[in-house]
Amino acid sequence: MRILVTGGAGFIGSNFVRHLLEKGGDRIVNLDLLTYAGNLENLAGLEDHSDYRFVRGDIGDAGLVADLMAAESIEAVVNFAAESHVDRSIDGPRLFLETNIMGTQTLLDAARAACVARFLQVSTDEVYGSLGSEGKFTEESPIRPNSPYAASKAAADLICRSYCHTYGMPVLITRCSNNYGPYQFPEKLIPLMIANALVDSRLPVYGDGLNVRDWLFVEDHCRALDLVLREAEPGSVYNIGGDNEMQNIRIVKLLLGILGKGESLIEFVKDRPGHDRRYAIDAGKLNRDLGWEPAHSFEDGMKATVQWYLDNKQWWEKILSGAYRDYYDRMYGSGGRHGA
Numbered sequence: 001m002r003i004l005v006t007g008g009a010g011f012i013g014s015n016f017v018r019h020l021l022e023k024g025g026d027r028i029v030n031l032d033l034l035t036y037a038g039n040l041e042n043l044a045g046l047e048d049h050s051d052y053r054f055v056r057g058d059i060g061d062a063g064l065v066a067d068l069m070a071a072e073s074i075e076a077v078v079n080f081a082a083e084s085h086v087d088r089s090i091d092g093p094r095l096f097l098e099t100n101i102m103g104t105q106t107l108l109d110a111a112r113a114a115c116v117a118r119f120l121q122v123s124t125d126e127v128y129g130s131l132g133s134e135g136k137f138t139e140e141s142p143i144r145p146n147s148p149y150a151a152s153k154a155a156a157d158l159i160c161r162s163y164c165h166t167y168g169m170p171v172l173i174t175r176c177s178n179n180y181g182p183y184q185f186p187e188k189l190i191p192l193m194i195a196n197a198l199v200d201s202r203l204p205v206y207g208d209g210l211n212v213r214d215w216l217f218v219e220d221h222c223r224a225l226d227l228v229l230r231e232a233e234p235g236s237v238y239n240i241g242g243d244n245e246m247q248n249i250r251i252v253k254l255l256l257g258i259l260g261k262g263e264s265l266i267e268f269v270k271d272r273p274g275h276d277r278r279y280a281i282d283a284g285k286l287n288r289d290l291g292w293e294p295a296h297s298f299e300d301g302m303k304a305t306v307q308w309y310l311d312n313k314q315w316w317e318k319i320l321s322g323a324y325r326d327y328y329d330r331m332y333g334s335g336g337r338h339g340a
Contacts, residue, residue, distance in 0.1 A: 001117075002027040003229075004074045006059050006107065007081030009034060011184040012122070012218055014042035016078065019222040021049055029072050030054045031065070032081070041315055042183040059103040062110065069114035076118040076229060077111050079104060082153065085187060086126075089149035090273055100152035101159065108163050108171075116170070120229050121160045123175045125214070125239070126150035130276035137175075138282045139237045146274050161235075170234035174225060177241040177281040180301065181218035182308040186316050190302075193252050194309045195316050197261045207271030209249030212278040216242030217301035220294040227290050238289075241281025244298040258306050 007013040008030035020026050032038045046052050057064045059081045083096045111119050128137045129144035145151040164171040184191045193203050224240045286292045
């Protein structure tokens with residue numbers, strides 16, 4: 001297939017691009033604005049790949065998106081492009097609404113005009129809100145987002161659903177639990193704790209640290225997305241989860257143990273406003289319909305993740321310093337086109 005991947009320089013998007021190119025057989029066009037979380041070093045080594053093209057640009061730029069669809073004869077869209085950090089959405093919600101809602105609508109219009117065969121909206125379990133101490137989110141769980149970020153993703157999901165129902169567009173939606181693995185921007189829990197621990201900085205933990213998340217190794221997520229993109233029925237919604245519920249404080253202590261650091265580095269800080277207490281995903285539908293299940297245990301995935309950050313210290317040091325942003329501004333300007 002000829003696939004437009006949006007947000008393909010981010011954490012999950014870049015892993016997905018690598019997954020597709022390693023498999024072979026697809027033409028990948030990667031559209032990314034290279035905001036703070038987009039990093040072309042996530043895709044180092046792919047610059048000259050014959051089946052890959054990078055374009056710097058905004059999914060909200062209707063002309064650019066339409067031109068790309070036509071020039072590349074795009075057959076499928078996988079939309080990762082989103083502002084995704086909850087804390088940033090609390091500080092400044094507007095950008096999240098503009099990118100995650102209006103950007104998605106712009107993509108949908110362009111995809112509809114180009115008659116694409118598949119449109120996969122990559123969403124999040126956060127659209128469901130918070131769980132109590134029992135049960136798991138299913139695809140039938142009500143949508144009850146509790147942060148501006150989650151609300152913007154929920155709105156995008158509903159817009160996608162409406163385009164499927166109203167226009168007959170072949171839309172698919174996936175909602176995934178927390179990912180971890182290589183190339184994750186170091187403001188998220190696991191890479192932040194690894195980076196801080198390696199330089200013996202304090203490890204900030206919200207509240208009492210007992211908030212629970214379900215964790216999935218990013219490579220397993222990418223396999224699931226690939227499967228849904230190719231085999232799911234249009235209009236389908238699939239939850240993707242690792243069946244690895246873990247309290248944040250346990251994650252932090254596990255990382256400290258792997259790194260040989262003391263727990264005295266832990267510092268409990270004021271809790272995030274509206275912090276959801278627990279998420280848990282039931283991915284049984286994906287297993288029953290398409291035969292997917294995670295290939296990595298949590299323990300093996302965490303060890304591989306820590307080792308990757310140890311082996312790629314230069315990668316996250318550049319991000320923490322902000323040096324990579326200056327380079328992109330020099331290379332590409334504020335959002336021009338690039339690629340062949």
